Amino acid sequence: MSHRISLTQYLIEQQRGPAQLPSQLRLLIEVVARACKTIAISVNKGALGDVLGTAGSENVQGEVQKKLDIIANEVLIEANEWGGHLAAMASEEMDDIHVVPNRYPQGEYLLLFDPLDGSSNIDVNVSIGTIFSVLKHSDGHAVSTSSFLQPGTAQVAAGYCVYGPQSTLVLTVGQGVVMFTLDREQGSWVLTQDKLQIPEDTKEFAINMSNMRHWAPPVKRYIDECLAGKEGVRGKDFNMRWVASMVADVHRILTRGGIFMYPWDQREPNKPGKLRLMYEANPMSFLVEQAGGASTNGLQRIMDMQPTQLHERVSVVLGSKNEVERVTAYHREAQ
Numbered sequence: 184m185s186h187r188i189s190l191t192q193y194l195i196e197q198q199r200g201p202a203q204l205p206s207q208l209r210l211l212i213e214v215v216a217r218a219c220k221t222i223a224i225s226v227n228k229g230a231l232g233d234v235l236g237t238a239g240s241e242n243v244q245g246e247v248q249k250k251l252d253i254i255a256n257e258v259l260i261e262a263n264e265w266g267g268h269l270a271a272m273a274s275e276e277m278d279d280i281h282v283v284p285n286r287y288p289q290g291e292y293l294l295l296f297d298p299l300d301g302s303s304n305i306d307v308n309v310s311i312g313t314i315f316s317v318l319k320h321s322d323g324h325a326v327s328t329s330s331f332l333q334p335g336t337a338q339v340a341a342g343y344c345v346y347g348p349q350s351t352l353v354l355t356v357g358q359g360v361v362m363f364t365l366d367r368e369q370g371s372w373v374l375t376q377d378k379l380q381i382p383e384d385t386k387e388f389a390i391n392m393s394n395m396r397h398w399a400p401p402v403k404r405y406i407d408e409c410l411a412g413k414e415g416v417r418g419k420d421f422n423m424r425w426v427a428s429m430v431a432d433v434h435r436i437l438t439r440g441g442i443f444m445y446p447w448d449q450r451e452p453n454k455p456g457k458l459r460l461m462y463e464a465n466p467m468s469f470l471v472e473q474a475g476g477a478s479t480n481g482l483q484r485i486m487d488m489q490p491t492q493l494h495e496r497v498s499v500v501l502g503s504k505n506e507v508e509r510v511t512a513y514h515r516e517a518q
């Protein structure tokens with residue numbers, strides 16, 4: 184049997200290699216991966232575990248919370264608060280940050296997550312996931328919300344777990360992107376792909392087409408050109424995919440290329456977009472860039488944006504480099 188590399192072995196190699204991954208960060212990633220395993224078990228049980236349906240509450244963004252949103256949030260907090268590697272956590276499902284309680288030692292990292300991304304797919308048995316981002320708390324002050332307001336370029340690690348036909352953990356510590364698959368019998372994450380690379384060109388786009396009438400002209404121009412196919416200016420036919428779980432759409436792009444967009448639109452003109460900068464767009468942008476892709480808000484690189492609020496929203500265009508650059512150029516021309 185060929186030698187299988189576990190997540191633990193991969194991280195220890197990163198500790199010894201040029202990345203010199205700090206041991207506290209290794210612990211943090213292992214704890215997050217363990218929490219994702221617990222969430223994967225709940226997701227798999229579905230109705231048998233009484234985890235489907237709504238919880239009867241709303242989150243800070245006014246969205247109805249599903250039972251699994253809350254379960255996943257609790258699993259991540261409980262798993263991470265006692266290990267001594269974190270100063271605080273922030274989540275899509277919590278209004279304010281969760282500071283590590285005094286009874287535990289405080290570490291030097293900050294963890295942000297969307298505990299259960301793609302909530303509208305939970306009850307219909309379609310792929311969902313967990314997205315996470317890790318920052319360093321190094322300002323010497325007591326941890327507060329402002330400690331989290333760092334640009335995406337400050338991330339020291341990011342990843343997601345997609346709960347689909349397989350449970351897959353995709354990770355970057357700034358040394359490329361690696362993929363692990365959960366071996367359910369062994370209960371371990373096994374390295375199944377190293378050095379993921381997104382092709383620079385693609386013939387596949389992902390966008391919620393039902394919002395077309397609300398889009399800004401540059402987005403409409405790009406999609407119109409894709410839809411025109413071989414006979415149009417692009418001279419090739421395009422295919423469309425939309426899972427409505429960002430984790431699943433980004434996973435497809437990391438696997439075979441493509442472009443994903445959730446742009447600003449006129450439904451709520453005062454909001455920059457639907458997706459959240461700090462625990463959705465930034466970690467996905469870090470992964471995509473590490474795999475040779477690009478990620479912008481239509482005008483600027485997402486990871487360069489200085490956040491002003493924990494739950495800030497952003498317009499997202501990410502994936503195959505040449506397509507992202509084209510969409511970004513269309514936005515610049517329209518300015």
Ligand code: AHM
Nearest residue numbers: 299300301302303391427428429430
């Ligand atoms: P969530 O974090 O509450 O699940 O919302 C984010 C999700 C993304 O995963 C996905 O890309 C998008 O919302 C789907 O939106 P829509 O319902 O407009 O298709």
Ligand code: MG
Nearest residue numbers: 297300301463
């Ligand atoms: Mg989400």
